[in-house]
Amino acid sequence: MIDTGKAFCVANKQFVNGIRDLAQYSSRDAVVETSLTKFSESLQEMINFHTILFDQTQRSIKAQLQTFVKEDLRKFKDAKKQFEKVSEEKENALVKNAQVQRNKQHEVEEATNILTATRKCFRHIALDYVLQINVLQSKRRSEILKSMLSFMYAHLAFFHQGYDLFSELGPYMKDLGAQLDRLVVDAAKEKRDMEQKHSTIQQKDFSTDDTKLEYNVDAANGIVMEGYLFKRASNAFKTWNRRWFSIQNNQLVYQKKFKDNPTVVVEDLRLCTVKHCEDVERRFCFEVVSPTKSCMLQADSEKLRQAWIKAVQTSIATAYREKGDEAEKLDKKSSPSTGSLESGNESKEKLLKGESALQRVQCIPGNASCCDCGLPDPRWASINLGITLCIECSGIHRSLGVHFSKVRSLTLDSWEPELLKLMCELGNDVMNRVYEAKIEKMGVKKPQPGQRQEKEAYIKAKYVERKFVDKDSASSLPPEEGKKALCHGREEKGLITSKPGLEDQVGTSGKSLGVDPFVKSNDSGIQQCADEAREGLSSVVSANSLYEPEGERRDSSVFLEFKHLHPGLQLYRASYEKKLPDMAEALAHGADVNWANPDENRSTPLIQAVLGGSLVTCEFLLQNGANVNQKDAKGQGPLHHATVLGHTGQVCLFLKRGANQHASDEEGNDPLSIAVEAANADIVTLLRLARMNEEMRESEGLYGQPGDETYQDIFRDFSQMASNNPEKLNRFQQDSQKF
Template sequence: MINYHTTLFDQTQRSIKSQLQTFVKEDIRKFKESKKQFEKVSEEKENALVKNAQVQRNKQHEVEEATNILTATRKCFRHLALDYVLQINVLQTKRRSEILKSMLSFMYAHLTFFHQGYDLFSELRPYMHDLGAQLDRLGVDAAKERREMEQKHSTIQQKGFSSDDTKLEYNVDAANGIVMEGYLFKRASNAFKTWNRRWFSIQNNQLVYQKKFKDNPTVVVEDLRLCTVKHCEDIERRFCFEVVSPTKSCMLQADSEKLRQAWIKAVQTSIATAYREKGDESEKLEKKSSPSTGSLESGSESKEKLLKGESALQRVQCIGGNIACCDCGLADPRWASINLGITLCIECSGIHRSLGVHFSKVRSLTLDTWEPELLKLMCELGNDVINRIYEAKVERMGVKKPQPGSQRQEREDYIRAKYVERKFVERQPVSVSLPEHGTKVQPQSQEENMHNIPEKSPLTGEQVTASPTGRSNDSGTQHSADDSREHLAATIPTNSLYEPEGEKRDSSVFHDSKQLHPGLQLYRAAYEKNLPDMAEALAHGADVNWVNTEENKVTPLIQAVLGGSLVTCEFLLQNGASVNHRDVKGRGPLHHATVLGHTGQVCLFLKRGANQHATDEEGKDPLSIAVEAANADIVTLLRLARMNEEMRESEGLYGQPGDETYQDIFRDFSQMASNNPEKLNRFQQSDSQKS
């Protein structure tokens, strides 16, 4: 019918609008033009009559002229008067015929429209009869349901109820995924602490609520594995309990004690179920991950061990002070700040998250996967080391450190003063005058650099080297001292891309680093692989990207590469070091790691987004350097990284972050670089060297 009506409208426009527009625009326009000419000639005729009457008798010439003008004007007037009458008659005739013709066409269009409608509804007559029958049945069913409801209502009124508690059961295996749902009072986080009644539900491993039935759910806890639930008896309201997550806490109130117990059990059961599901996924992943080649077997085994969260927890908690929260002292912390190297309880970790990742990067020791270099970083620092730095003046200032039962605001004020404002750090006087952006550092000779003998770390079981300050250092990407000495002697003199300036590195000038400028302290400690001194330099305000303008504009990250420590590089990157800063010769950390054959560092920098296309002053990028050095492992890594980059670009703006095979290979290289460096063929001598 809508289509028929559209057709009727089109026909109406054609029959009335189009025809009448022609009549108005053409015929009436001609009539108006004739009328104007007639009126103009009439006026001229009147003027000629007046002029003819005014001529004097004795002026014969003027009498003849006026008579001639009057005669001509009368002739023109008679001619135009006939034309004007003709146009009037034509217009009147057309007006009758055109309007009547349009109206007749309009009536025929309606006749067609109504005829089509009649035919259409004649076809629908059986369906309309069926609808009528269904309507009658609906009326009968509605009357029957009404009678049943009235009977139930009467029965309910006759019964007495001692309580009106809602459903108390919960089901973690519910088909719709909702473990439990119902109304709870929620305390707002505003200044007035108002209580609002909301519809809560536990679903998809989350705690959510809705203000109205059709509103989108608001997530209170994104992952139930990251939260705990406890009773609250220290507030005025009854039946209250609290759900605590790393980022916030939510105070809730049930309608009765039975409901409160049911909700607490539902949350606890959901947490246990979520942990169990996570464990099942880890087991499947362990079964799925099998080594593809014999050379990657050890790396895959280490990866499988690290997938079990307890491994990271046990290793990190073995470090001094790590069995209690670094900030409040709560036992058995399950969270860590990876850029500070400390362990935290769940409430303090939430406060650390609120500081921002430029101050603290929080990870779970049980839920997250830990890379081996991050574990070694945690083992090099620890709560005791960091607290000696960041709490050096706590006792002298008379500041009370938070306890496990302290309020959140008290903890937040203390943590902000400790890490953001650094109020408790011992400020040391700077005894060395420095240029504005850097100073010259006396380098260490190759022979002295290889003087220390590797030992086994009692904490990690990895190979470490004693530093000048007596602290243990990482050597995850180094061979023994003799192998390194032979390696440097064999490769560096013949490599035209890298001149180490060995006579500039003298460890004798690495005196008391605490009396140095913070930037220079960080710079020297990075080469010495001394993470505690590096953490202290950062606490004193050192710029992690400090540039030594008198030594080829080298940064602490490049110094860490030259020192050969993967963990030192990881520590600087976690604290915001730029992976693409280049020295005066145009070489960035990736260039130096490639030249020195540090496969683990190359892998780390590529994962952190290092620019693999950057060229040095000789126009060589890292790939060409690795090819000239005949380092097969690094060539493989760089080519894989370049292929992965091309894949991302071809997939467009919303493409995947990279190929899974590429990610697996990089992960295996990282595992070997930290746990089995001897499996990496770091340098292959060129034919000229062999000859």
């Protein structure tokens, strides 16, 4: 009985665990979850009471009766054996005594003595046996009754505890019964409503009606929108497959079957855009584009396409609020998941994340509060403007479009080293001196935190319309007049003198680049101006200099104040001089980031940034829309110039930003051939890795994918080294091993 009772408790415990699991699965139904949890707790108490009952039964009946049987009953059995033995001996003595002949007096006396001794022993043993019988009878009565009485008291306590437990549970059960009655009524009403809807649907004409899907960004289950879409495969056949898509947790995912694990299409909706696609044969198509890939989707109708596009756009706009709630969770999990997968690889991770990026950026003057409303401790940034923002202002910036502001989180996103260095070069104070230069004169007050509509109007006026930029400081002279003014300014400073033979001194370096870093024109005056400017500099950029420390920047006295130049020329000159604030001011004045200087081989600001040797300047131009593949008059793009100069960090940056390494200049040289000829091992390695990765992705049909982990790790290492330890990459070409 005890063993069976214990088995019952084990099975009952498994049953209660099942009820607990059912309560967890019903977490969305408060009534079911609460009731099942309460009932499972009560049943667990009953299991505890049962366990106590069987423990007491073990002690009261099994232990006591086993002692009685093993000790007292054993003594009785021993006494019985002795009594039976002596009884047999007495019988034998009587038989022997009766068989002795009368004439054998000696045998008669011997038999008589044996019989007398045997009878005496028999009487003693018989008395002991009777004693043991009496003792056993007495103990049997007391031990059995005592054990049973203890057993019954254990049952009394068990049922009393159960009664008290369920007496307390009774009122709750009564209330639950009343709720169930109401639930039955509601279920019946819902059934009638559904039957009416079914009847209405059956009568409806579906020939022209489309299925309607609605999106809800505040849905309790986190799913903003879900439904079937056709997805074009990324393989060579471009097949279309119907999949179940959903927007949840700021991600776009799909499933092939209901029970399959979701496949993530877009990991972070904040970094993607969505647009109509009319250049395919199929109807109702739209495209979701992320920095690493694009996904072509097809809805069942035009209405559904519009609904999906609007759902994605709305999810992008609200992604900041959703991500803000996850920040605390990520902080608690400092060594994660997402898979995870990371604690062992942290030493290899070269991207700067989380609080380190936040702390470094907030140390810049003015960055401790939002650039637009002044709210303290901003956690977001505009990477092309170089400013920090609060979560509300970041959402408004996101709505402006990436051509005005590119928003990124300082705590949730990964930060490449060159991008973090760019943020530290600018800052709220610098940018506000440009974009809020006339705010006091105009009598405009900055919006306060919480004023959403005022913020939207202010931010649009500040960055889109640029109403507060001091446009009077920008010259209205065209580029040609600006260059003449530049030469005139040099004459006033005594920089232009007649120096014959100067071309022999510095021209070789310029020609080795395939482009003259200064003005080159048929106009002899401008040519002389350029020659004198060369003399004003100590030398052109070193061919093996990757990154020039800020404290060793060149003397800019050879140039006029950039504010007196045309905005395009101002950006052009400031890019060479590594003056990010002046570059930002030129862009605010309307400078074309891809402006080509017709008098310097159509060189662009990005090419000038390469010649200036600054990785951060190149990153700033790229973040503001500079074309990484725009060539000069000699067919050389930024990647060509960076390769010629041996700027490994810039080569790495341009390859990451999509530079075309197959492009050839007018002499038919591509960057790889230039690097091989110069015996620059690092650049050859980067170019060949990028080419190999590109060929691998094309062969596997992985268009838009970033590449394998090894390729990404190597480029992260070079980016980290170029930004933080440039001296490790500052190698002379003659010391590199030729390939």
